[in-house]
Amino acid sequence: MIYLFHGDEEFGKSERIAALKARLGDLGEMNAVTLNGRSVTRAELLHHCDVPPFLGDYRLVIVNDLLTRLEKSKGPEGKQSQTAKEFLNWLAEMIPTIPESTLLVLNESKKIGARNPVLKAVNKLGDGGEVRLFHTPQIKRGELSAWVTKRAREMGIRLDRGVADDLASFIGPDLRLINSELEKLALYAGDRPVTKKDVAVLSPYAREASIFDMVDALGNRRTAQAFRLLAQMRNQGAHPLYLLTMIVRQYRILLKVKDYMSRGMRKDEIASTIKLHPYPTQKAMAQARNYTPAQLESIYDRLLETDVAIKSGRLEANLALDMLVVELARVQ
Secondary structure (H helix, E strand, O other): OEEEEEOOOHHHHHHHHHHHHHOOHHHOOOOEEEEEOOOOOHHHHHHHHHOOOOOOOOEEEEEEOHHHHHHHOEOOOOOEOHHHHHHHHHHHHHHHHOOOOEEEEEEEOOOOOOOOHHHHHHHOOHHHEEEEEOOOOOOOHHHHHHHHHHHHHHOOOOEOOOHHHHHHHHHOOOHHHHHHHHHHHHHHHOOOOEOHHHHHHHOHHHHHHHHHHHHHHHHOOOHHHHHHHHHHHHHOOOOHHHHHHHHHHHHHHHHHHHHHHHOOOOHHHHHHHHOOOHHHHHHHHHHHOOOOHHHHHHHHHHHHHHHHHHHOOOOOHHHHHHHHHHHHHOOO
């Protein structure tokens, strides 16, 4: 059986691959191999597909981003390289000959073009092949909260009121990250329901969201709200230098976002360039509109001064943060 999973939605693909691994039973570790498609050769791929399963019915061969690599491979004239074309055509011809005991998964992080010869070859297999596009859904906040609640129920996890809303708000539509956070929170909570306090203490995304909200309050000159958020994070045990580091990180993001917005770049382009998920990128774009480029540069310089003052011992860390919040709220 040949599988071609492509697209940017990693959670759905990981779930599907996990189901295939489960088919291997107790011998899964011995009968599964994952290959790096960005470097694998024809000989290596052929070898792993031809190896028979060890004391089992199936052998699972997962190849990550092979087709993505070959589609991107360009020759001197900017067109697809001859080597990449030959590899694709070879693979398309090889696919129907793969032993029935081999479950080959071509796992691609990008959408593969409909004209790709390998995609066509898998489609031609009928019941012996599966091509599935996994696309990140555009989920609204309310719908995402419902998804979190449903996913927790499927996992046997009880959530207190508001927990699903918090996870949806803090993380955004990254289903794989939400699933990972649910697993971690369930282990922490044990037999009791997961609470909002558990999320605040355990999830780094909760702290990042609090930092974002604090910076948002500063940008809108809401000093009292910024101080309340700062106190809340301190009460949760966050170290002053950790808080300063996260504030610096957020303003660094805003500097970059503001620059790329001035160049006319769209959300997805900015997200890809700064390697940030589109959801927080969109929020940062809205936040960056509260500042001019000159204000952001001045703030960044002030953040570095605070860092030096704390680390050199000139100012006590919590006092330095309090002074910083007052100054940032007054930026004109």
